[in-house]
Amino acid sequence: MPVILILEGLTDATFFQEVLGRLYLTDVKRLYMEEPGRRNLPSGVRGTTPAGTELQVDFRYSRQDGDTVEGGKDRIPAVIRFLLDGDVHSFAVSQDIDDGTPEQIVQSVSDVARSCLGAASVTLNDDVSQIRLPLGTITVLPMGLFGDGGLAELGITKHELEDYLIKLILEDERLREAIPELRAFLAQVLPSIREFDGPFNSGKEVFQLIKPLVQHGLSDTGAIRKIFATANDGPLRSVLAPLLESLDRVLIP
Numbered sequence: 001m002p003v004i005l006i007l008e009g010l011t012d013a014t015f016f017q018e019v020l021g022r023l024y025l026t027d028v029k030r031l032y033m034e035e036p037g038r039r040n041l042p043s044g045v046r047g048t049t050p051a052g053t054e055l056q057v058d059f060r061y062s063r064q065d066g067d068t069v070e071g072g073k074d075r076i077p078a079v080i081r082f083l084l085d086g087d088v089h090s091f092a093v094s095q096d097i098d099d100g101t102p103e104q105i106v107q108s109v110s111d112v113a114r115s116c117l118g119a120a121s122v123t124l125n126d127d128v129s130q131i132r133l134p135l136g137t138i139t140v141l142p143m144g145l146f147g148d149g150g151l152a153e154l155g156i157t158k159h160e161l162e163d164y165l166i167k168l169i170l171e172d173e174r175l176r177e178a179i180p181e182l183r184a185f186l187a188q189v190l191p192s193i194r195e196f197d198g199p200f201n202s203g204k205e206v207f208q209l210i211k212p213l214v215q216h217g218l219s220d221t222g223a224i225r226k227i228f229a230t231a232n233d234g235p236l237r238s239v240l241a242p243l244l245e246s247l248d249r250v251l252i253p
Contacts, residue, residue: 002044002058004083005057005058005059005250006083007060008061008072008096009072010061010221011224013059014042014224015164016094018224020045021045021228023240024055025047025049026048026049028046031044031056031058043059045057053253055251060083060091073096080093080113084116089133089134090138092140096142096159096160097159098144098160105140105142113131121133121134129142139249143160143161143243144161145164148163148167154183154206155190155191155200158201158203161203161204164239165207165223167239168231168236169214170183171235171239175227179213179214182210182213
């Protein structure tokens, strides 16, 4: 039975393909679906764990069980309901924290489960971001480095998947060879950008500024693949540690 991971969209799917392929699996096969007019859309990953167990993780972008490529945070409740209505009660949900808190993300998923199954059937475990159901467990992965001091110094207060990429580039010198003094550059230019263009406080916005500077590709998906192919193992595991702790609960029996 594959592990099911609900995502916001294409960028998240590429990110998790790279995380799983680099840190969890050997003999990795990246799985793709094709839609009219679009090709090579990540649908999951399959491989062997270090313990020798075969593992497959399937991505879900929309309530149609992955058959279409609709996505975004607003679609996540519909995907959750679709799975629960189909008697699939164990899966994971990845969602950007944005302007909220990790606890609010967990609560929002819990509220959807309660609306489907009834409040008495749902137990919320905030300590490990899990929602226990009578027949399974929903693990929530709030995406972003909430409370990270280094990102706060750069004025990043809206937390998203891109937080991990920014911090990794800042901490791994191999990823910023094209601009070794990246942090100093950002500290200099970000106040000017905000003076004329508003808050500019999200991980996504700052990553778009960084991307051409570090020269890892023009598209988000291409940059993610290059970053994971190039990153040193130590900084990669250190930056992703909070996310990996939650993924371990999903992937390791």
